[in-house]
Every structure is written in structure tokens, then in C-alpha cells.
Amino acid sequence: MILDPREFRLLDGLRLNPRKAFSGRVRGERLTRKKGISIEFADYREYSDGDDLRHLDWNVLARLDTPVMRTYQDEEDLAVHLLLDTSPSMDFGEPSKREQANRIATALGYVALAGGDAVLPRAMGPREPDVRVLRGRAGFPRLAKWSQTVRPLERHREDLSTSIRCFVRAQVRTGLVCLISDGLDPEFPAALRTLAGRGHELWFIQVLSPIELDPDLEGDLRLIDGESGAAVEVTANSYVLKEYRHRLAEHNKALVETVRRVGGRYVLVKADDPLDGFVKTTLKREGWVA
Amino acid sequence: MRVPATFLWPNRVDEVRANALFQRLRPSWLLFLQLLALLLTVCAFAKPQTRQQGLAGEATVIVIDASASMSAVDVRPSRFEEARKLARETIQSAHPTDRIALIEAGPSPRVVFPLGNDPARQLFALDQLKPTDAEADTGEALRLASALVGSIDGARIVLLSDGDFDPVQNFSRGKAALVFRRIGDMDDNVSISALGLADSATGRQLYAGLRNQSSKPMEATLTLYADGKPLDSIRSGAIAPHGQFGHTVQAPSGAKVFEAKIDAPDLLKSDNYAVCLADSGASLRVLLVSHGNPFLERALALDPRVTLDRATEVPAEERGSGGGKYDLVVFDGIDEIPVKARGVLTFGNAGDSSPVTDAGQASAGTFVSAEPKALMKGVDFRGVYIEKQHRVTPKGTGEVMAQTSTGPLVVASQTPDRRQIYVAFDPLQSDFPLQVGFPIFVANALDFLGGSQSSDTLAVRAGVPFMVPSTQPGTLISPDGTKIDLKPTGSTIVIREAKKVGTYKLQIGSKTKTIFAYLRSERESNITPNAEVTLGGGQVKATISPLRFADFWRPLALLGLLVLAGEWWLFARKS
Numbered sequence: 001m002i003l004d005p006r007e008f009r010l011l012d013g014l015r016l017n018p019r020k021a022f023s024g025r026v027r028g029e030r031l032t033r034k035k036g037i038s039i040e041f042a043d044y045r046e047y048s049d050g051d052d053l054r055h056l057d058w059n060v061l062a063r064l065d066t067p068v069m070r071t072y073q074d075e076e077d078l079a080v081h082l083l084l085d086t087s088p089s090m091d092f093g094e095p096s097k098r099e100q101a102n103r104i105a106t107a108l109g110y111v112a113l114a115g116g117d118a119v120l121p122r123a124m125g126p127r128e129p130d131v132r133v134l135r136g137r138a139g140f141p142r143l144a145k146w147s148q149t150v151r152p153l154e155r156h157r158e159d160l161s162t163s164i165r166c167f168v169r170a171q172v173r174t175g176l177v178c179l180i181s182d183g184l185d186p187e188f189p190a191a192l193r194t195l196a197g198r199g200h201e202l203w204f205i206q207v208l209s210p211i212e213l214d215p216d217l218e219g220d221l222r223l224i225d226g227e228s229g230a231a232v233e234v235t236a237n238s239y240v241l242k243e244y245r246h247r248l249a250e251h252n253k254a255l256v257e258t259v260r261r262v263g264g265r266y267v268l269v270k271a272d273d274p275l276d277g278f279v280k281t282t283l284k285r286e287g288w289v290a
Numbered sequence: 291m292r293v294p295a296t297f298l299w300p301n302r303v304d305e306v307r308a309n310a311l312f313q314r315l316r317p318s319w320l321l322f323l324q325l326l327a328l329l330l331t332v333c334a335f336a337k338p339q340t341r342q343q344g345l346a347g348e349a350t351v352i353v354i355d356a357s358a359s360m361s362a363v364d365v366r367p368s369r370f371e372e373a374r375k376l377a378r379e380t381i382q383s384a385h386p387t388d389r390i391a392l393i394e395a396g397p398s399p400r401v402v403f404p405l406g407n408d409p410a411r412q413l414f415a416l417d418q419l420k421p422t423d424a425e426a427d428t429g430e431a432l433r434l435a436s437a438l439v440g441s442i443d444g445a446r447i448v449l450l451s452d453g454d455f456d457p458v459q460n461f462s463r464g465k466a467a468l469v470f471r472r473i474g475d476m477d478d479n480v481s482i483s484a485l486g487l488a489d490s491a492t493g494r495q496l497y498a499g500l501r502n503q504s505s506k507p508m509e510a511t512l513t514l515y516a517d518g519k520p521l522d523s524i525r526s527g528a529i530a531p532h533g534q535f536g537h538t539v540q541a542p543s544g545a546k547v548f549e550a551k552i553d554a555p556d557l558l559k560s561d562n563y564a565v566c567l568a569d570s571g572a573s574l575r576v577l578l579v580s581h582g583n584p585f586l587e588r589a590l591a592l593d594p595r596v597t598l599d600r601a602t603e604v605p606a607e608e609r610g611s612g613g614g615k616y617d618l619v620v621f622d623g624i625d626e627i628p629v630k631a632r633g634v635l636t637f638g639n640a641g642d643s644s645p646v647t648d649a650g651q652a653s654a655g656t657f658v659s660a661e662p663k664a665l666m667k668g669v670d671f672r673g674v675y676i677e678k679q680h681r682v683t684p685k686g687t688g689e690v691m692a693q694t695s696t697g698p699l700v701v702a703s704q705t706p707d708r709r710q711i712y713v714a715f716d717p718l719q720s721d722f723p724l725q726v727g728f729p730i731f732v733a734n735a736l737d738f739l740g741g742s743q744s745s746d747t748l749a750v751r752a753g754v755p756f757m758v759p760s761t762q763p764g765t766l767i768s769p770d771g772t773k774i775d776l777k778p779t780g781s782t783i784v785i786r787e788a789k790k791v792g793t794y795k796l797q798i799g800s801k802t803k804t805i806f807a808y809l810r811s812e813r814e815s816n817i818t819p820n821a822e823v824t825l826g827g828g829q830v831k832a833t834i835s836p837l838r839f840a841d842f843w844r845p846l847a848l849l850g851l852l853v854l855a856g857e858w859w860l861f862a863r864k865s
Contacts, residue, residue: 089294184295212294218320219861225296232296237318240300247298 002106002144003275010279011107015115016080017290018176019263020201044068050114050137078117079175081200082109083167085207086123086150087160088226089184093209093271100271101180101207102147107275108178109134109143111289119143120172123150124163124181159227160184161191174199182207186251189258196262203288204259206252209271213248215241323857330850334843345380345469347446348841349389349405351435352377354419355451355473356396357426358752358814362452362557364476370421372473373450380448381412391438392416395431395451397424397753398786405438422789423560423809424753429458432825440464453820453832454813461826472832474819479503480510480526480554481561481815483534487541487548487568496521496541498550498564502529503816510554510562512537516545541568547747547806560791561815565749565806573597573749574740575615577631579604580622585723586637589732590620592784594748594756594805596736604629618739623716633709633739638680638716645688645703646680646712654679654715655695665691665702665711665734668759668782669727676720682712702738709739730782733759752807753789757782764798766805 003011047056047067057070084105090098105121112119119134121143134143160181177200185191196202217236224231234240252268259266267282283289293299345352354377360370381390384407392403392415403415432447439445445466452474484499496516502508507528512535514521521542526535541548545568552562567573574595578587581602590596599616604627608614614630626634626641640648654676660666671692681697684690691700691711703710717723750756758764760783766774769792776783776796785805788794794805809815821832 092292092294182294184298186297209294217291218318221291223291223293223296223299226292226294228296230296232299232301234299234301243300244298247300251298 002103002148003110007107007275007279008110010276011110012114014111014279014283014289016078016108016112016117016176017287018078018201020176043071045071048136048138050140052116078112078115079173080109080112080117080119081167081172081175081177082119082121083164083177083179083181084121084123084147084150085160085179085181087181089182090207092182092226093211095271097182097207097209097271100269100273101205102150103275104205104207104269104278105178105180106144106147107279108180109147110140111283113137113139113143118175120175121146121150122167124160124167159187161187164188164191164195168194168198176201176203178203178205180205180207182212183252183255184212189254192255192258192264193262196264202259202262202264204255204264204266206255206266206268207271208268213245213270215244217241320857320861323853323860327850327853327857330846330853334846334850336843338842338846340842344383345376345446345448345471346384346388346390347444347467348387349439349442349445349466350380350384351391351393351405351439351445351447351466352380353393353395353428353431353435353447353449353451355426355428355449355455356394356419356422357428357451357455358421358423358560358809358811359452359454359558359817360473361421361423361560362474362476362479362817364474364478364557364817368421369452369473374416374419376450376471376473377416378413381409381416384409391435392419393431393435393438394419395426395428395449396422397427397789398755399427399431399434401434401438420789422753423791423807424751424789425811425814426455428455429461432458432461432463436461436463436466439466442466449823451823452817453823454817455823456813457824458826463826468825468830470823470825470830470832472819472821474817476557477504477816477818478506478508479556479558479561479815479817480508480529480552481558482512482550482552482564482810483812483815484536485548485550485564485566485810487566492540494541494543494568495538496548496566497536497538499537500526500529500535500552501812501815502531502533502535503818504556505531505818507531508554508556510535510552510556513551513553514539515547515549515551516542517547518549521548547804549806558815558817560752560809561811563791564808564810567747567749567806574617574736575599576618576620576736577601577604577608577616578620578622579624580620581624583622583718583723585728586620586622586717586732589723589729590736592729592755592757593733593736594750594754595740618736623718626712632707635711635713635735635739637713640680640682640712643710644712645684645686645710646682646698646701646714647685649681649683651678652681652696653677654720655697657699658693658695660692660700661690663691663702665731665738666700667734668730668761669734670725671699671722671727674720674722674725674727676715676722678715678719680714682714688712711735711739726779729757730759733757733782746801747804747806749806749808750788751811752791752809755784755786756788757784758796758798758803760798762799764796767795767797769793 047069051069055070057068060068082105084101109119114137183206220235222231222233256266269278354373362369365372384390389405389407390412391405394400394402403412435447441464443465446469447466448469450471453472480500480502483501486497488495498512500510507530509528510526513523522539524537529535548566550564575597576590578600590598608630612630616631618633619629619631621636623638625639626636626644628643636644640646657671679696684701687703687705688701690698691702693699699714701712722728760778764776764783766776766787774787788807791807791809796803796805822829
């Protein structure tokens with residue numbers, strides 16, 4: 001299992017807390033901008049595992065011995081797009097960035113499902129989501145399976161910004177976009193602006209390996225880009241390493257600025273950071289979840 | 291090398307920066323390791339040395355004193371075993387590249403293991419060493435050691451001894467260092483310093499003398515034996531330090547072997563026994579009158595009966611007639627004069643008392659004949675080159691034993707009071723001393739002049755080689771029952787194996803000779819360990835634990851190699 005029971009307990013009871021309100025397609029548990037009485041009863045539906053017990057109709061349960069959920073007409077679901085970077089660069093480091101990204105995607109998807117949101121997982125690149133919309137806790141097994149098996153299709157191997165632009169052009173439902181990537185693409189800030197321009201709220205979780213943040217190289221080296229295959233010859237010494245760190249800091253600074261300007265959220269997670277820290281520090285303390 | 295993205299890396303190599311003539315040194319682990327490896331390599335090439343304690347050097351000769359005094363038991367179990375133990379520890383603690391040789395400093399020094407680094411075989415050779423009850427030729431052993439390592443830089447000669455030996459002359463250690471490790475710390479010893487027979491008005495007297503060699507009073511019980519039977523026993527009482535005690539008893543007529551034993555709480559047992567023989571031919575005091583003839587000296591000394599003195603002229607008290615100090619006088623190229631001795635052997639210049647009349651020198655002729663007498667047994671003059679021969683004529687009882695075409699070569703004379711042999715050439719003007727027959731002729735001459743045939747009983751000093759005329763192989767049975775097979779050389783058997791005090795049996799054919807080996811040596815009985823010895827004219831002090839310089843470049847070179855390997859590993863890992 002990609003998450004252990006202790007981490008599940010940590011995530012239980014949390015709900016994603018986007019800054020924007022989005023219109024939903026089915027009745028859900030989120031307030032919309034449509035006017036109405038938020039507590040007005042609309043209909044019943046069958047209870048499914050993981051549903052919020054607060055909306056269980058206890059009277060019906062007592063009389064008919066059947067659990068049914070009460071839904072309200074002015075509460076709609078939230079579309080949560082889980083965009084997971086599956087490019088070759090995510091395999092770098094020990095542990096790899098891909099493992100950390102999968103765990104974070106799974107955790108966010110679990111919180112969204114438990115909160116009654118619609119989860120649309122997608123590997124960066126393909127025009128269509130890999131799996132259909134997932135709802136409720138019953139959808140978590142499929143989400144977990146997806147996160148463990150997701151791989152980019154060979155025909156869709158393209159750079160990160162191109163993948164984002166493909167996603168933007170796909171005319172997907174507006175909602176919360178949780179982008180989990182290393183962001184190592186010089187065009188990435190522009191791609192993020194494009195993404196936010198479609199009305200999505202952007203949450204960008206940047207995953208980097210410790211050795212990327214503080215490389216330990218020395219000597220004359222020929223560096224080959226893991227994705228494009230481009231080669232760079234450097235003499236790794238303190239000057240070059242200092243310049244590398246400077247460039248990385250500048251790149252990350254541009255990413256942070258872009259996300260801030262589009263009203264999104266940003267966090268940098270190291271590949272070897274425990275998930276506990278991400279949940280407690282980022283999700284809870286910074287108000288990503290409620 | 292693959293990286294997630296290359297756009298963050300500056301496309302720059304060092305050559306760009308190498309344009310600057312002076313740059314600030316950039317810290318680099320690889321550079322540090324390379325410099326460290328270089329430093330270690332340079333240090334290794336400088337061949338640094340460390341001071342270590344230990345007897346062994348890079349090339350070491352261990353000389354183990356195997357003389358009688360090393361059998362003293364003040365160091366348990368004995369001084370010799372202590373020396374063996376030190377040698378064993380030295381071999382075991384030697385470095386793998388150290389070469390060690392072993393020399394036994396016995397009566398005849400020998401190399402028991404040549405210079406090498408095979409500890410197993412060295413220890414085996416060391417275990418084969420045995421102490422002797424003889425005087426050691428330590429000087430010769432040291433000269434042998436110097437010949438082995440004297441030309442090697444940093445070599446070392448280690449002498450494990452109690453220092454009880456005569457000053458060594460004609461010794462040079464060359465480039466080798468000399469380390470003397472003293473063994474022993476006490477001097478308690480009482481020895482038999484004299485045992486002899488003397489005729490007196492009351493008959494034959496047996497005299498025994500004891501000497502207290504120690505620095506404190508000691509006492510001993512002296513027991514005398516005649517032909518194995520107790521004759522007398524007496525307690526000496528306290529003998530003063532370095533004092534003597536003498537005892538005389540009437541010797542029974544007819545007894546041939548007289549022995550003396552002492553029982554004393556001393557540290558050396560081998561000098562607590564002595565023997566003397568009553569047979570007149572059993573011991574001969576010989577005076578060699580010569581300007582120097584090592585061949586003749588060696589041939590005379592080989593006879594166990596001979597006690598040899600040397601002189602360039604006859605002492606005044608030995609001239610004339612009557613009873614003298616010497617049994618025999620040998621004139622070697624010196625004019626013969628009348629002497630008191632009962633036997634005279636003359637080479638070359640005859641005198642009035644000679645059994646020949648000398649008519650001057652002439653070229654030697656060819657060998658003609660020799661008489662089949664005991665004197666000429668085993669002696670062949672046919673191949674002998676003689677440069678000049680005295681033309682002589684026998685007179686009186688003179689009898690020609692050998693003759694060349696020039697005239698008589700060997701003339702013997704025998705009267706009730708005196709026996710004489712005249713040889714008509716100087717041995718050093720011929721190659722006779724180099725012939726096998728020379729020592730045989732000397733032995734035959736001693737038999738003739740001593741007035742007896744080879745005795746069945748011999749008394750010899752332990753460790754001193756002696757010869758017995760024989761053409762058959764023999765067997766020597768040691769006091770402990772060990773049998774040693776002996777083969778004759780020419781017509782004699784040379785016996786070197788009687789190195790321990792005691793009674794030996796020599797079996798040749800059906801005949802058996804009894805040989806009494808004894809230690810009567812003032813030098814060996816004085817077991818006081820010496821802290822200083824005189825070697826080659828200089829004093830050498832005893833050293834407890836000498837220091838040595840040991841090469842230290844190998845660990846440095848190995849460390850440099852390891853650093854270089856680490857630098858390579860780091861480079862490979864970072865690349």
C-alpha cells in the first residue's frame with residue numbers, strides 16, 4: 001500500500017480548502033456561488049463507504065434499517081485534477097522523486113474523495129484522463145492503483161510545459177488543479193500562467209531530490225539531460241556548483257512568484273521528506289485543508 | 291552523466307578560467323588527496339627510519355657462546371639455554387625482510403644457519419645446538435661473523451655470551467655494529483685446578499688442587515679415585531675467595547687412572563671432574579724450538595698426549611743432562627744442542643748430540659727406501675719434494691729409517707736413557723707438511739720418543755680435536771650412550787666429538803680405547819660474567835636492549851597507495 005494506516009488516520013477528517021468556489025456537476029458537499037438555502041433538502045441517495053456520516057439520515061436508518069444520504073440542492077462537488085508528472089526526470093534521486101510524488105498525489109486524492117469531491121487523476125501528457133472521475137471513498141482503491149501504475153504513454157512523451165498546455169486545451173471542467181512535479185522546465189512558469197488563466201485554482205507541489213538542491217559533483221563532466229538528451233560540459237567545482245544553486249533558486253523563485261500571482265499555492269517538498277511533515281506543516285498549518 | 295535537467299548548469303569548463311595567471315586556490319578533496327598521496331610517496335622515497343628495541347637488525351649474525359662456562363646454572367635452566375631463548379625471541383620477532391645467521395662459538399666455531407630469513411629452519415637449527423664442556427674459540431666465531439656481514443651496511447653482530455673468553459685480537463667488525471648481550475650474574479664456582487702424579491722419595495704421590503673461583507668463601511668435598519676405586523675423600527673447609535686448596539695422597543702402585551671429583555654447591559659442574567693417567571707415554575710435555583712452523587705445531591697439538599710449549603731457543607735449565615721439565619724437545623731448523631729431555635726430534639741442523647754427523651747441505655736425491663718399522667708406518671716419502679737435504683752419516687746407535695740417493699733421510703737412535711730422531715731436511719723447505727703422511731710421521735715419532743705404543747687409555751681436554759692412528763672406521767660411544775661413527779682420514783681418525791666431560795669408549799675393530807675427557811681451564815672455570823669484553827683492541831660494553839633503526843617506508847608507501855585508491859574511488863563516485 002502506498003500509504004500506511006498511520007498516514008490514513010492522519011488524513012481522515014480533512015477536506016481540501018480551495019480559495020475559489022467552483023460550480024459542480026452533481027450534488028455534493030461544497031457551497032457554490034448559486035443563491036439558495038444551503039441546508040435545503042433535495043433528495044436521498046444510497047450510502048456508499050466513506051460518505052460523511054453527518055449527512056446520513058438517521059431516521060430513515062432507524063425505520064428502514066437502510067443507510068441513505070441526504071443531499072442538498074445548493075451543494076455541489078469540486079473537480080480536483082491530480083496532475084502527476086511522470087517524466088523521466090522524476091526517476092532521479094534516491095529515493096526517487098516519483099515515489100514521493102505518488103504518495104502526495106495519493107494523499108491529496110484520498111482527502112478529496114473523503115470530502116466528496118470529484119477526483120480526476122491524470123499523468124502529465126495524455127489528453128484524456130487515465131481513469132474516469134472518482135467519487136467517494138469507494139473510489140480510493142482505483143486511485144491507489146492508478147498512482148502505483150501510472151506511466152506516461154510513449155507517444156505522449158513531451159516536455160512538461162507542453163503537457164500542461166495540452167491539459168489546458170483539453171477543455172476540462174474548471175476546478176482545483178493539484179500539480180505535482182519537479183518543475184524543471186524553463187518554460188514552466190509560463191505554462192502555469194496559462195493553466196491558471198483557464199480559471200483553475202493551482203496548487204503546485206514541487207518535488208526535488210536533495211542531491212538536486214545540493215549536488216556533490218567534482219571534476220570535468222559531461223551532463224546529459226534525462227529528458228531531452230541535450231549535453232552540457234562543465235567543470236564541476238565550487239564556482240559552478242554555486243552558479244547552479246543560484247540558477248535553481250532563481251527558477252524556483254519564478255515558480256513561486258507565478259503561483260502567487262495566479263492565486264495559487266506552492267510548496268517545495270524534498271524527495272526524502274516524510275509525508276507527515278507535508279500533511280502537518282503544509283496542508284494543516286498553511287490552510288490547504290480545513 | 292545523466293541529470294534531470296541541464297538548463298540549470300552553466301556550460302563552462304575550467305580551461306576558460308585557466309587563462310588567469312594567478313588564481314585563488316579552490317578547495318577540492320581530490321586535490322587534497324592527490325597532494326597527500328604525493329607527500330606520502332615522497333616521504334617513502336626518503337626512506338625514513340624509526341628506532342626500535344630489539345637484538346635483530348636488517349642483517350644479523352647471532353653468535354651463541356657454547357663454551358663450558360655457559361653451562362653455569364645461575365640463570366635457570368642454564369646460561370646456554372638463556373642464550374638460546376634470546377636467540378629464539380630474536381628470530382621470532384624479526385621483521386619478514388630481516389636476515390639472520392646463527393654461529394655456534396664452540397671449540398670449532400661453525401655456521402649453523404647461513405644468512406637468510408627462514409624462521410622455521412632457523413629455529414630448528416637453533417634447537418640442534420648443544421652446549422660443550424670445552425673452551426670456545428670466540429675470536430674465530432666473531433671473525434666468521436664479520437666475514438658474513440662485515441660488508442653490509444646496517445648489519446649487526448650479536449654476541450650472546452657471559453664474556454668469559456680471552457681478549458679477541460685481529461678482529462674487525464667492518465660495517466657491522468657489535469652488540470654484546472651478557473648472560474649470567476653470579477660467580478659461585480669451585481674447580482679442580484690441578485691433578486697430577488709426582489715421584490718422591492716416599493714413592494708416587496697424587497696431588498689434587500682446588501680453586502675457589504668465586505668472590506665469597508666456598509667449601510667442597512674432594513674425592514679421589516684410583517682405577518675407579520675410591521682412594522681418599524676430604525672436606526676442604528672454607529676456601530677463601532679466589533683461594534686454593536691442595537691435597538696430596540700416596541698413589542697406589544700399579545694404578546693407571548686417577549680421577550678426582552668434587553661435590554660443591556657451585557654453579558658449574560663440568561669442572562668438578564679431572565683425570566690423570568699414570569702411563570709415562572700417556573702424557574708428553576713437548577718443547578718446540580722453532581722460529582715458527584704452524585704445520586708442525588698443529589701436528590703436535592693433534593696428539594691428545596701432548597702439552598706443547600714453544601720457544602725459539604732451549605731454556606738454560608733444560609740444557610745439559612739429567613731430569614728436566616720436558617719429556618720431548620723438537621728442534622725445527624735450529625741447531626740441536628744437548629738437552630735434559632728423554633726424547634729429541636731434530637729437523638735439519640744436527641748437533642754434537644745428534645745420532646748423525648752432518649757433512650753439509652746438498653740437493654735432495656730421489657727416494658730410495660724406507661725401513662718397515664713402526665716409525666715409518668703410513669709415511670711415504672716418494673712423492674715428497676725436498677729442496678735441500680743434509681748429507682749425514684749415522685753415528686753411534688743411529689739407524690737409518692729412510693734413505694734417498696743423497697743419503698740418509700731419517701735416522702733413529704735408541705738408548706736406555708734417550709731416544710732420538712733426526713730428519714735430514716727442514717720441513718718448510720719441502721712440501722712434506724702438506725702431505726697426508728706428515729701428521730702420521732709426527733704421531734709415530736711421538737710414539738717412538740715417548741717410549742710407548744699407542745695407549746689404550748687417553749685423557750683429553752673436552753672439545754680439543756685429537757687423532758688416533760687407524761685405517762679402520764671406528765665408533766665413539768659418548769658418556770650418555772650416544773654412538774658416533776668415525777671414518778679414517780688416511781691412516782688416522784680425527785676425533786672432534788668429545789665435547790662433554792666424561793668417559794668415552796672408542797671401538798676400532800676388536801680393540802676398545804677408553805678416553806677420559808676433562809675440563810681443566812682456568813678461563814672457563816672463572817664464570818664471573820664480564821660486563822665488558824675486549825674485541826679487536828676495543829672495549830665493548832654489555833647492552834641490555836639495543837636500539838635498531840627500522841625502515842618505515844613500506845607503511846608510508848602502502849598508505850600512499852590507499853590514499854590514491856581512495857582518491858580514485860571518490861573521483862569515480864562523483865563522476
